[in-house]
Amino acid sequence: MKNIQSIPVILGKKLKEERMKKALDIPHVARHCCLSKNMVVELEDGHGNYFYTPHIKLSAAKKVGTFLGLDHQLFLDFGSDQADHYLFQDKLNHHKRT
Numbered sequence: 001m002k003n004i005q006s007i008p009v010i011l012g013k014k015l016k017e018e019r020m021k022k023a024l025d026i027p028h029v030a031r032h033c034c035l036s037k038n039m040v041v042e043l044e045d046g047h048g049n050y051f052y053t054p055h056i057k058l059s060a061a062k063k064v065g066t067f068l069g070l071d072h073q074l075f076l077d078f079g080s081d082q083a084d085h086y087l088f089q090d091k092l093n094h095h096k097r098t
Contacts, residue, residue, distance in 0.1 A: 007054040010061045014075040016044040018068045033063045
């Protein structure tokens with residue numbers, strides 16, 4: 001059984017496709033998400049080492065995805081045994097904020 005706390009795979013191609021579909025450039029996304037341009041490129045292409053930890057990278061991916069209007073499950077791959085847990089936690093956290 002996989003560890004539920006493991007970090008999902010960021011599907012950067014999905015982030016890039018959505019950014020391009022909305023005709024947004026990298027500096028625009030970076031500015032609105034409080035990230036550097038290099039960080040956005042790393043999220044989209046997977047190349048680079050601009051994040052201190054995988055958790056920080058995940059948080060940045062969520063910011064970008066939310067800014068682009070994407071549901072997390074569209075650009076994060078948790079694997080089949082983690083997806084239900086994540087969706088439950090995401091809904092639980094949303095209810096705590098409201």
